[in-house]
Amino acid sequence: MYTLSRETLDEGPEVEALFDTCFAPGREALSSYRLRDGVPPVAELCVVARDDLAIVAGAVRFWPVQVGGAGALLLGPIAVHPTRQGEGLGGLLMDAGLRAAAGAGWRRTLLVGDAPYYSKFGFVPLTGVQMPPPTNPARVLGHGDWADISGTVMRWGA
Numbered sequence: 001m002y003t004l005s006r007e008t009l010d011e012g013p014e015v016e017a018l019f020d021t022c023f024a025p026g027r028e029a030l031s032s033y034r035l036r037d038g039v040p041p042v043a044e045l046c047v048v049a050r051d052d053l054a055i056v057a058g059a060v061r062f063w064p065v066q067v068g069g070a071g072a073l074l075l076g077p078i079a080v081h082p083t084r085q086g087e088g089l090g091g092l093l094m095d096a097g098l099r100a101a102a103g104a105g106w107r108r109t110l111l112v113g114d115a116p117y118y119s120k121f122g123f124v125p126l127t128g129v130q131m132p133p134p135t136n137p138a139r140v141l142g143h144g145d146w147a148d149i150s151g152t153v154m155r156w157g158a
């Protein structure tokens with residue numbers, strides 16, 4: 001059993017340690033991190049999953065970005081500890097995050113990831129939206145209302 005709750009400031013180091021475990025070294029060199037530099041995450045949407053012993057098992061964060069003059073959410077990082085993968089926790093985190101985003105009035109979300117996994121949650125390729133290079137365009141996926149939105153993903157407030 002997992003308990004999902006909003007990530008607090010105190011939990012930041014534990015969540016960072018989880019991401020370090022789950023991603024290859026140098027993850028912060030990815031272009032998506034340049035969109036996060038100096039911009040706080042959308043705190044009310046960031047979710048941590050803990051097991052019965054209160055050990056962090058998974059987490060997801062969201063950042064605000066701009067595309068073609070419109071606001072959007074950048075989903076990620078999302079990760080589940082390697083010993084907990086394949087139990088459905090990634091799906092729980094996705095559902096909780098996307099539900100909270102819709103409840104908070106966000107109309108669209110994008111991420112950079114594998115379409116075969118994220119299509120299960122309604123993500124589709126965004127052909128008119130470009131992430132800063134180097135990003136494989138086929139991995140830029142969107143959820144929600146992307147009609148008439150196109151352009152390069154920019155840092156919030158840029």
Ligand SMILES: CC(C)(COP(=O)(O)OP(=O)(O)OC[C@H]1O[C@@H](n2cnc3c(N)ncnc32)[C@H](O)[C@@H]1OP(=O)(O)O)[C@@H](O)C(=O)NCCC(=O)NCCS
Binds near residue numbers: 117
């Ligand atoms: C991606 C991740 C969050 C999924 O979490 P999870 O708890 O294992 O996911 P779920 O249990 O909800 O779903 C598991 C299913 O998704 C599939 N899946 C997981 N990652 C996938 C991927 N990258 N591409 C295609 N399918 C994937 C699994 O094969 C499994 O399929 P099955 O149900 O048919 O057996 C987790 O694998 C993870 O942390 N990976 C390392 C970090 C990462 O790559 N994060 C995403 C960055 S884009």
